[in-house]
Amino acid sequence: MHLYRQIFENNRKWVASKIAQDADFFEKLAADQRPEFLYIGCSDSRVPANEIMGLEPGEVFVHRNIANLVVNTDLNVQSVINYAVVHLQVSYIIICGHYGCGGVKAAMLPKDLGLLNPWLRNIRDVYRLHQNELDAIAGEQQRYDRLVELNVLEQCINVVKVAAVQQRYYEEQHPTVHGWVYDLHNGLLKDLNLDMEAEISKIRKIYDLRSV
Numbered sequence: 001m002h003l004y005r006q007i008f009e010n011n012r013k014w015v016a017s018k019i020a021q022d023a024d025f026f027e028k029l030a031a032d033q034r035p036e037f038l039y040i041g042c043s044d045s046r047v048p049a050n051e052i053m054g055l056e057p058g059e060v061f062v063h064r065n066i067a068n069l070v071v072n073t074d075l076n077v078q079s080v081i082n083y084a085v086v087h088l089q090v091s092y093i094i095i096c097g098h099y100g101c102g103g104v105k106a107a108m109l110p111k112d113l114g115l116l117n118p119w120l121r122n123i124r125d126v127y128r129l130h131q132n133e134l135d136a137i138a139g140e141q142q143r144y145d146r147l148v149e150l151n152v153l154e155q156c157i158n159v160v161k162v163a164a165v166q167q168r169y170y171e172e173q174h175p176t177v178h179g180w181v182y183d184l185h186n187g188l189l190k191d192l193n194l195d196m197e198a199e200i201s202k203i204r205k206i207y208d209l210r211s212v
């Protein structure tokens with residue numbers, strides 16, 4: 001069967017399996033959503049948010065774009081964060097990068113990529129912020145992996161800067177912000193265990209940030 005038509009067949013089987021486990025599954029989901037997590041990850045087809053976290057529909061609010069960027073002027077991601085923090089009251093915000101990210105790889109090459117240039121420039125800016133550390137890494141693969149991690153760190157900092165995150169953290173000490181990297185080769189999630197307090201204290205005098 002053609003893959004396109006197969007999808008509707010898959011969907012009917014999925015509905016049947018969910019209802020077999022819980023007859024009210026969809027009715028309950030339709031009533032409300034109370035996800036604990038906001039997940040911001042890469043659009044890469046190999047990194048499916050719910051699946052790698054082992055979470056069901058309703059358990060994670062998801063935003064994905066090329067190279068999991070939180071751009072300060074991107075109304076899309078800023079709206080997602082605002083809604084998740086103010087209305088859904090999520091407890092955790094996750095930035096999840098992944099090794100082997102095509103967006104990060106493309107940004108490492110000083111090449112004209114047309115419409116993608118302004119987007120990738122955000123990653124090139126991460127490279128520039130951490131140029132000393134990155135250029136000191138001898139192996140190209142190691143440098144690439146490290147840029148993936150540093151990109152996650154910088155996006156976590158961008159999340160912390162969002163006014164709604166600042167406000168709610170000040171009032172409730174939540175949500176906390178976490179950086180992860182997913183490894184395409186073994187399917188494992190790595191918590192970078194970022195010390196956001198320490199990161200923020202380095203830049204507080206520039207941005208007037210509260211602790212997260």
Ligand code: CO
Binds near residue numbers: 044100103
């Ligand atoms: Co990617």
